[in-house]
Amino acid sequence: MSQEAKLQPPKTEPPSTGGTAKANVPKLSAQGVSFYYGSFKALHGISLDMREKRITALIGPSGCGKSTFLRTLNRMHETVRGTRLEGRIFLDGSDILEEEVTAVRLKVGMVFQRSNPFPKSIFENVAYGLHVNGFRGGRQGVREVVERSLHKAALWDEVKDKLHQSAFGLSGGQQQRLCIARALAVDPEVLLLDEPCSALDPIATAKIEDLLFELKSETTIVIVTHNMQQAARVSDYTGFFLLGKLIEFDSTNTIFQNPAQKETEDYVTGRFG
């Protein structure tokens, strides 16, 4: 089955951007994903390939389903009762809907719109994922992973002297980077970010965007954003959602400079939405 999935031609193939051959293998592939809240159909057969070690941005007006779609990618949608998913989602060719859910979420991490640190110390926040997954590296191992994750999230220098203080003492931007560090600690292959900067000031936003560039070298990133400049700045590919449908998916340059669809052009030029 996984072989089949790999051979299946992606339905929305963006034009080659001259990347390596590997960059054209989809890391994460949604195929015909429809989603229902009760009887309301929030997503209409979304098919979308997300390239390995690239940043894919999902844009669109509020309520267009981009966050809903993102949440299906690590099966976070299952926490909401009365919802139903149709279609298939492949990670490296195997259907995540048939795997054990905790294993999926280990591989596909998530950062939320509002920073949500645990009411624990900074250290405990980052180490949480290790503890709940039975990490066998000993205390020294945990310390190393925590330090590495905080480095990756560009937070280490700011918190290294207060690792055992409450995470709530950090600023909003720091808390969000802490959440990224927490997600990175379990070494996910894919990182999903749901409007991670919507509650942050421009300086904190810039830090997170720099961070995404750094992370791109080892992680596949999918980011939902309201901010079109942000999508244009950070992403390699962009998908435009409208009313639960994927209107257009292409390289970010194409979407912003030469979109094929009228709706996309109207949205990215600010004529509506």
Place this chain on the structure above:
Amino acid sequence: MKPSYLQKKIVNYLMFTLTGICAAVSVGILFFILGYLVYNGGKSLNLSFFTKLPVPVGEVGGGMANAIVGSAKVLLLATCIGIPIGFLGGVYLSEYSRKSVAFVIRYTTDLLNGVPSIVIGIVVYGLVVHPMKHFSTFAGGVALGIMMIPISVRSTEEFLLAVPVSLREAALAVGAPKWKAIVTVVIPAAMRGIISGTMLDIARVAGETAPLLFTALGNQFWSPGWNQPSATLPVMIYTYAISPYEDWHRQAWAAGFILLTLVLLINVLARVALSKGIYVPRG
């Protein structure tokens, strides 16, 4: 015609006064009871009240040491029975139950909470005292334990529901199974609230008399173990207060004073625990 400015001012003044008086009355009643108890109970209180057994009518002195210990034992047992059941029930209610099931559980616990305490006393009399053929500390603990369950369920549920969804999602997003997210994140975040709810629960049943009349009964002597009738403060107050003896009345006042002090103390501790804050941002 619209009311004039003067009319508005008068109405405002009247309503302000009325609500103020009502507020003062509700606070005043508590302070009146408190003051009355302190006045009557305080002067009857001495060291032997805490250390000595009751003495027969006519003898001077004596205390309620057995009732104080008896109450403590009954409350301890009630807590050990009521809180685990109530707590785990609350966890199920807030974290696992479907809407329709939750509605049934909530409704049932509220009904159980409304069952007159004397009815619970009679039920435990039938379930425990009758088969065992005698009154006991154990039966008293069971009766009060049953009374503690509904409040514990609801307070646990409410404090767990107050933990933001975002924290649960954060735990699940790093691969925690649901039960682990509940044990390691949700319950700790709600812990202060749950503890204060438990204390208020204990304070509430500490003064219950009716269920104990049918279960722990009463005892003029020490009641070692869990298997004999036991004196408790509320029943002692009842027995002594309806007696015709002046000495006993004084003892009843003192016992009332002690019981009220205990309940107030637990209440204050619970508020302090809660005011330290559920250290969780809302929303």
